[in-house]
Amino acid sequence: MRFAVSIVFVAMLTACAASDGEKPPVRRVPTDAEVEAYNARVGPEEQIVCRREVPVGSHIPIRVCRLQAQMQDDSALQRSELRRVLQ
């Protein structure tokens, strides 16, 4: 019985995988050296910053890369929102 359940479970998983058709492209996070090489060639606005962050709902840290300008904008937005709420 347990064996049969396992077979069905594996078959379901396989079906899921097969239904996807082509494999989605793997998005590889750049290494530290690649990030540094890229940042050396571009201006401050286009530089990227990568760091390990623990997402909400998990204990497993993941490596996240963002545009520095985007981080600055997010911080500015959050600061202004905080100021608006506190007023």
Next chain:
Amino acid sequence: MSKLSAISSDPIAGTVGKLVKTLGLIKVAVCTSLLSVAYAQQSDADTDEASPWLNAYDQIRSEQLIDEGQRAMREGEFETAERIFLDAVQIAKVNFGLNSTEQRMPLELAISAQLAQDKWEQVDNHFTYFEWLNDEIYARDFYSYLRGTEQLSSMLLKASADTNNPLAVRYLIAAKNLNWRAISGIEATLGETHVELAPWLYNIVLAHYYQSSLIKRHGISSTVFRNEQNEEVSGFTLNKSESLRISYRIGKELLERIASIYAGAQQLPPERNAMARIYLADWEMLFGHQDAALSLYQSAFNELLANGIGTEQANQVFARPTVLPSNSLHNSVATLIAEQSEGPIRFNAWSPNYPAAELPSEHVAINTGSGADIMALLRFDLHPLLPSGLLNNERAIRLGFNLNDLEVVSTTPDNDLIRERALYEVSLLQFRPRLENGAPAPFENVELEYQFPPQFSALSVSGN
């Protein structure tokens, strides 16, 4: 009637008059020519005397100026030297063009004179000009661009090592970025696996070591952005351990890349892979991963034997203590052994900004003159610490290579402060361990001559 009309009316008198007139004209002509000759001679004499000024844009004069400036530098007249070198830059511009490579040498010397005077604003402007000039050269002559990049990178490192420099970190990062751009250029021009990449990659590894020694002392700003006034300002700072981890990972990745480049470079000696592994082991050692380091050293040793290097020669690679990181990247056993010298190990400390870092080259030495004669001779043993856990049959094993019985033999000048500082500075050094037939072995009675960095006296001795 006038006298003239009277003369002209008489034929004899008219002939005589004409003769006199002709003679007068000849006399005037002779006098004029004599005067012209005299004037010309005088002019030549004047030109000879004033030739340096009239031929100011002659290359000979530019070279003379460089000699003159270097003499002023040796005599400590940095302001005079700066002025002379900047004149030489202008002459090179006029003689060879606004984007000429010939400007780089006098410009480098002018920056050197400005560094000696702590003229940071002028230094910064000239660095920017040098970089612009070098980028202009890139399209015309790629190898000349690489030479210029090397020159500028050395100057930036020199500026970053100066304890009076308020922008030391910025210049270190700028030097590193310059090396990255050279790597991009080599990849685009010569290919991504070209052996020319190796020394540039190693320069970045060394820059990360210097950066990590700065991080250990104080936080380092990791990002720069433009504020609302369009000024570049420092952004958030990564914490110390995260910065160190990034430096370690980048260094390791680059050393692995050097190993893979060497693996494909058939023109290099067969032991090139083993040599690359030694540098990878050094890196692990510098970041306190002794177990990983020993394992890599041993595999490098075995690979040397597998590549046909005799046991005696392989032992010789590890026979003399080497202070880490090594400033030169060797891909053959012969060149590495040739670099080893007899007698005490000489260690020229680079700068108080970078403790435990050896002067990479004379090009980046600081020009203050002070402190050059402060040195200490020390003696110590270097023992591989046997894993105590292993002896007690426990799992926790940590192998280390530590200095034992460190003592100061002598100092110049003889001073207690120098003795204390020498003990401290040498205790920061990391050494490549000795391997005897692939197994860690002790070094006994190692003598090391520690040359204090030029600005050491300014920080400590003079304040004593």
